[in-house]
Amino acid sequence: MAEKTYLQAISDGLRQEMRRDQRVFVIGQDIGVYGGAFKVTLGFQEEFGPWRVIDAPLAETAILGGCTGAAIMGMRPVAEMQFADFVSCAWDHLTTVAAKQRYRAGTPVPIVVRLPSGGGFSGGPFHSQNPESSFAHIPGLKVVCPSTPEDAKGLLVTAIEDPNPVLYFEHKHLYRRIKGEVPDERYQTPFGKARVHREGDDVTVVTWGAMVYTADDAAKQLADDDVSVEILDLRTLIPWDRKAVLESASKTSKVLVLHEDTRTGGFGAEIAATIAEEAFEQLDAPVKRIAAPDTPVPFSPTLERAFIPQVEDVAAGLRELADY
Amino acid sequence: MAEKTYLQAISDGLRQEMRRDQRVFVIGQDIGVYGGAFKVTLGFQEEFGPWRVIDAPLAETAILGGCTGAAIMGMRPVAEMQFADFVSCAWDHLTTVAAKQRYRAGTPVPIVVRLPSGGGFSGGPFHSQNPESSFAHIPGLKVVCPSTPEDAKGLLVTAIEDPNPVLYFEHKHLYRRIKGEVPDERYQTPFGKARVHREGDDVTVVTWGAMVYTADDAAKQLADDDVSVEILDLRTLIPWDRKAVLESASKTSKVLVLHEDTRTGGFGAEIAATIAEEAFEQLDAPVKRIAAPDTPVPFSPTLERAFIPQVEDVAAGLRELADY
Amino acid sequence: MAIAREAEPAGSLKEVRQAGLDREDLLGVYRNLLVTRGIEERGHILYKQGKIPGSFYTGRGNEAAAVGVATAMGPDDVGTPLHRDMGVHVTRGVEPWRILAQYMGRSDGPTQGRDGNVHMADSKLGLLAMVSHLPAMLPVAVGCALAFRIREEKRVALGWFGEGASARGDTHEAMTLAGVRQLPVVFVCDNNQWAYSTPTHLEFPTEHVADRAEAYGFEGVVVDGTDVLAVYREAKRAIEKARSGGGPTLVECLTLRMEGHAVHDDAFYVPKELFEEWAKADPLERFRIWLRENADMSDEEEDEIAGDVKRLLNDALRRADESPDPDPSTLLEGVFATPEDLDTPHHK
Amino acid sequence: MAIAREAEPAGSLKEVRQAGLDREDLLGVYRNLLVTRGIEERGHILYKQGKIPGSFYTGRGNEAAAVGVATAMGPDDVGTPLHRDMGVHVTRGVEPWRILAQYMGRSDGPTQGRDGNVHMADSKLGLLAMVSHLPAMLPVAVGCALAFRIREEKRVALGWFGEGASARGDTHEAMTLAGVRQLPVVFVCDNNQWAYSTPTHLEFPTEHVADRAEAYGFEGVVVDGTDVLAVYREAKRAIEKARSGGGPTLVECLTLRMEGHAVHDDAFYVPKELFEEWAKADPLERFRIWLRENADMSDEEEDEIAGDVKRLLNDALRRADESPDPDPSTLLEGVFATPEDLDTPHHK
């Protein structure tokens, strides 16, 4: 057990898997000598060699299509997209081949795609996006969004073990900002089990990724007004923990769904629609959604602050629900 | 005014626009001599020549990227995807360039992408999909799904006039099956205005595309049991007619959202979540969703029938709501 | 322009023996050609009888290209054949009745009715099921080769693509990665001169697709796709070159698509003369004559093979038709794989 | 392998005159080179002062390639420059203060703070704003050329891409469409030998990117990207060839990226000797000496130009810094275009 950053937890977890399982290899742009744009694989090429730590050409479809082929041949590829935004260049491969091969042809595709995602530091429209909702709509793909160092490692291990294509969204704004205790030994964090980040009785927040911390700050504000907020960190969107969400909804009878991705058609809609349908009798207020507005992610700090849900926005939403 | 098939209405509307506006050209695979996989552009190349009816290589990104460039240079391109499924190969162009260029750089991208979509005739996993929900989540794209011949023409004209990228989903199962009166002269059907396909007081169905007719058959069944069903045909998903939907929801206080695309993260979730949030006080029953299950579209007729929502499924859902 | 090498036609029995095929093998090749065409002809009849849902594609004219390449593959090699490559499935040993069941969407087809026509493969025979999106399986084939390279196995992956699909970015990314890393992969181009209704000069700007191979750092060769033994020889060379660390090769098999793009298409846009010209080079007839002239195949042998194939296919028809439709209650199964699914030859 | 033509270095003043540049033009080119580097140097300072949010990229070493090509463009030609091509914006006439405002995310930058660094363009000057995804603007450039071809206008589109981005499918699809249709487009490859930390032999399998041009049915040429006049001459040839219906050309400008990929990158992976070697070929210094030796540029002229540029940039700094941050209340505006937005030169 040691305190690690979210970034370190990912890096150590990945190295641990590569040491124990020869089938695991990593491929991506600049992940070798350079150690990756965020240094997650720093030193990996020295330890594992150029054929298990592969510097790829600037060709996302070759990278992920290559992973799929290698996976079907028995390997356990872990690909790094330099930024999550660039996975759009491999959309066809993931949705057409990787997602459907098991259902159509019975061929499992155990690949992991690491996706540094999210905004908060003026990355602009193409280095800040949270494309998890787009993939969560495609049957056959699993979607993982860790928020703590411990989960980051445990969910990565589970992702590598999983016999399906797993999109692993690692939020860049958590990389060095968030620290926490991380067990040294190997462990798995199960998919589909939400984490109760904070217990409460009056209002439930359902969220994931960096927004967990925004929600937490807002919850602290409300604690001063004696409103007790429960925060559920979904950890994984596909599968997502309907049971935990519906139970918490029944307990507090008021729910706020929060995400950093844009609002219309975001995964928050799926969660809100499910709660509204299945906990209809238990709700004392409409299920509220807070998300980024329907625009590209703006570059300028003044605009980006207005774009990404802020603590004040969440606190206001929680008060509104509390007072409903 | 003459009776036309849905297919004929699209073809005639497109020809009419090309005759009146030199800036309009069409590009796609096999659309020239062959007239397109579904013969929408049959005879166009003879009339307009090879540089306004362009047989493209098998390269969707070149086709749609090319349209964007031509559009920025003042043309009004209308691209045909041979099947909507193949637009996945141009996902990056549409979401990265076409959708964001106006917001980022102030450059409008007036392109229309025609997308023959939908199942019902054993097209299998790659010739039957309804990818509208994926695009509806991307800010900057408009999404159009006509269900009648009259709307098919009117919405196509509006799409060509619109200064933004418009994804125009034409449902293959309506092409020759659905006939209706279509005005000969040029007219526009506005975006964002739902069409009341059937008036009713007890339950509202919100849907679009081919499901309009499935809902209609189900509504007829319920009419026998004196349950009166209102059917709203959204016509366009982006923008979508929140006002009409919320008014109908307030009137009937029971809503079924129905679509052929798969359920989880489908656009039905956005609609259901919006109703549940904004019409909370008016609802006498949970907003119910009926959609395809979360699997690829299966080929075998027995499986595809179980996959696509059928009249019985919708009728059962409506009864459930009526009895709630 | 870097012109690809044009392969010479098949030579004498002696030559072919040196290339690795004895007389028995050759009769087996002939048989596979007959079975390949036979399956597609039976499929056509089933389609006309309304027993095949959706559309129906054949590889008529491409039988020798498919069988020739597959014959050159080693037992542990893998490949991603496409919709004109029935001969690959046949040569690798897929039972015809299961293919007919696949056509009809029955539960005994390789995809159990979840996908149609040639969108299938038996992974135990080293084949990966194609997707419609062309040529999305090429990067996957390169990935198979990457696994072989990482594990230093002497195996080769084959990736098929049509000349029309050569325009897609996937072709370029796959060949770039394969070329940069000199992976053990062979790219096989079924150049049947048409992409649906589109002629080659509107698909790609060079005379041959193989002319582009050198832009990816490997060799290209154009071979007459109606000459099964020439195809075999070139495929064998390319495969063994890849196996021994020599990197990729692009083998272009030149044929003519002898029917419409699919059953609904009468190919009115293809000049009649072109069909007449290529009809003279029917791959089955060509090889039959070669066998008689070079391997003195007797009337008896010929009849025996033809009879066997006929029985095999009649059997297949009966058996396929007995296969039940998939049970709708299974619709939701298998969207996600379970650990047990990894219990395949490749995941050992 | 089809080797691309290697362009000869710049010749005498007489030669250059014939190529279309008189002495005034040449001094203008020199000025644009100074402004280009000056803007990026000022930007670097602003970044160190914490006035530039996000990351910061420069095109140091690529100034001559960018200015040389842009100087060869006609007034109605259009292009899609990238992150190493500041010289294109400068040469087309974008005011430096607006570029510095863009860097700082201010409301007077071409994107009004909605996008950062060189992700900008002034469409009225015939430039289209790049996206991060490389080389997603190449098919767009080809589309511009398609519009010119359809309308039979004698205009040319230029599409820039890095040698690393040549691996992406977009490069292939863009060049395939351009080659098949022989469209009036010139592809300009900024080959600075590195893609972030990746050397060329891991990016593409040929010696030069231009060696691939013939695979697309057009000519490729490699030019020393530090020789502004040689770049100008080759770009001019290619552009006029395209304008007169001769189809596309791939012009590869060979340089070295003289700094890290972005400001955070110290480029430890680039051999020091390589930097030292290319430092001798600084494009600005090279051209300065050429002007003194071939166009007898005087000390006075040199000082005057340097002085002008200095004033221009100091001014620009001040003016940019006065530009306000964008108003958050405008966040939601302009996701969708309105008909009025179509009121641009191109949409007349």
Ligand SMILES: Cc1ncc(C[n+]2csc(CCOP(=O)(O)OP(=O)(O)O)c2C)c(N)n1
């Ligand atoms: C990405 C993609 N776009 C469009 C299609 C529709 N389509 C199916 S086959 C075909 C022509 C393919 O031509 P070619 O690659 O030469 O293969 P062939 O059918 O001639 O064997 C097209 C355009 C497709 N399958 N995939």
Ligand SMILES: Cc1ncc(C[n+]2csc(CCOP(=O)(O)OP(=O)(O)O)c2C)c(N)n1
């Ligand atoms: C599709 C895509 N993948 C990854 C990246 C991340 N990235 C930004 S620049 C770069 C290297 C580009 O190299 P090159 O094309 O040679 O251009 P250069 O920066 O050297 O001028 C990479 C990988 C990107 N911008 N786009």
Ligand SMILES: [Mg+2]
């Ligand atoms: Mg073909």
Ligand SMILES: [Mg+2]
């Ligand atoms: Mg570079």
